[in-house]
Amino acid sequence: MHQPRSVLVTGGAGFIGSNFLLALVPRYPKVQFVNLDLLTYAGNLLNLQSIEDAPNYTFVHGDIADADLVRQLFDEHRFDTVVHFAAESHVDRSILDPLAFVRTNVVGTATLLEAARQAWGDRDDVRFHHVSTDEVFGSLGDTGAFDEATPYDPRSPYSASKAGSDHLARAYHHTYGLPVTISNCSNNYGPFQFPEKLVPLVIRNAAAGEPLPVYGRGKNTRDWLHVADHVDALDLILREGQTGETYAIGGRAERRNIEVVETLADLVDEHLGRAPGTARDLITFVTDRPGHDWRYAMDPAKIERTLNWRPAHSFEAGLRETVGWYLDNAEWLDAVADASYRDYYATQYDAR
Numbered sequence: 001m002h003q004p005r006s007v008l009v010t011g012g013a014g015f016i017g018s019n020f021l022l023a024l025v026p027r028y029p030k031v032q033f034v035n036l037d038l039l040t041y042a043g044n045l046l047n048l049q050s051i052e053d054a055p056n057y058t059f060v061h062g063d064i065a066d067a068d069l070v071r072q073l074f075d076e077h078r079f080d081t082v083v084h085f086a087a088e089s090h091v092d093r094s095i096l097d098p099l100a101f102v103r104t105n106v107v108g109t110a111t112l113l114e115a116a117r118q119a120w121g122d123r124d125d126v127r128f129h130h131v132s133t134d135e136v137f138g139s140l141g142d143t144g145a146f147d148e149a150t151p152y153d154p155r156s157p158y159s160a161s162k163a164g165s166d167h168l169a170r171a172y173h174h175t176y177g178l179p180v181t182i183s184n185c186s187n188n189y190g191p192f193q194f195p196e197k198l199v200p201l202v203i204r205n206a207a208a209g210e211p212l213p214v215y216g217r218g219k220n221t222r223d224w225l226h227v228a229d230h231v232d233a234l235d236l237i238l239r240e241g242q243t244g245e246t247y248a249i250g251g252r253a254e255r256r257n258i259e260v261v262e263t264l265a266d267l268v269d270e271h272l273g274r275a276p277g278t279a280r281d282l283i284t285f286v287t288d289r290p291g292h293d294w295r296y297a298m299d300p301a302k303i304e305r306t307l308n309w310r311p312a313h314s315f316e317a318g319l320r321e322t323v324g325w326y327l328d329n330a331e332w333l334d335a336v337a338d339a340s341y342r343d344y345y346a347t348q349y350d351a352r
């Protein structure tokens, strides 16, 4: 059993990192949390307003690939735990600018691991948790599921860079004995997700009467998990997970993209009191993503069995709640979907 006292959270201003801090800072008032985030387009301190004055929370604006800064933070805060979320996380952007992904995901992760090794020596009362994705395992056909023993087969610059970071984390455990745990999670949805990702993008466009872009024929399948369930899994792994182990996390909620888009369209109409079918008329089939992985599915049997983790949200209830959150927080969507977002979005559509 590990008892965190001083925790470095990287990427805590992004989607999953902010949900993690919003849950754990109040849950563990005696634990100090330091959030190191570069505030790229994907990070926003608006996400963290409800904890920004908490006595056990500190924000540091900086880069995980800045070795001097990371070393200085380890000296100052005497971290016994690292939870590493910071990453470039969007597959489409990795196709446009792969080197940014290598820099943050590979070099940034290596920088953190090295700082932890230097600071911790052979201590075993410390933890480095690396947050990763199911995409490192490649693409499934119509049957089967990934688990902890699935061989790596990344196929996009994003997933290749995440695979590189997973390998480095594992190598630091095997070579130096660094107390590392790794989790590979399926697609998350929920509050504070940047509207380049499918769920918030479709909600935003459906509400605004803009096209709902569906890649290819919409038959690709993803396995969905509410972000709060991912956060609870991470909290369990940090305290009760075994070092050197990997945990596959997923909600056993596979859906074809077109089903997700149609459900979101109907929920937006319902929430706004519009005639059924209004938003479905906005569905637009667009050119497919290059190298688009066909299907992901996670088998979370190990974390269910060993840590007794279960997701609390069904996909249907979670999606309904999520649509309500975005429509009730339109000012958040307006604030994050700024000029740089509109430039990116315009580029995406010119390309098709």
Ligand code: NAD
Pocket: 010, 011, 012, 013, 014, 015, 016, 017, 036, 037, 038, 039, 040, 041, 042, 043, 044, 062, 063, 064, 065, 084, 085, 086, 087, 088, 089, 090, 104, 108, 131, 132, 133, 134, 162, 184, 185, 186, 187, 188, 189, 194
């Ligand atoms: P996100 O893009 O919403 O947030 C990433 C955060 O990292 C942002 O706050 C950004 O400012 C910060 N960041 C980026 N580069 C940085 C750098 N060099 N130094 C410091 N901070 C930097 O990402 P997310 O969706 O919250 O994903 C978090 C982690 O979870 C990632 O490692 C991702 O690979 C993984 N993951 C995501 C999902 C998903 O569905 N979103 C699923 C499985 C795993």
Ligand code: TDX
Pocket: 089, 090, 091, 092, 132, 133, 134, 135, 186, 187, 188, 196, 197, 198, 199, 201, 213, 214, 215, 220, 221, 222, 257, 289
């Ligand atoms: O406009 C869209 N239209 C569309 O059909 C977008 C943005 C996506 N899609 C499709 C592509 C995927 O099959 O929807 C599916 C989901 O796409 P994304 O939201 O971009 O997520 P995905 O590529 O599956 O990756 C996500 O899950 C795993 C996260 O972005 C990763 O960070 C995480 O590791």
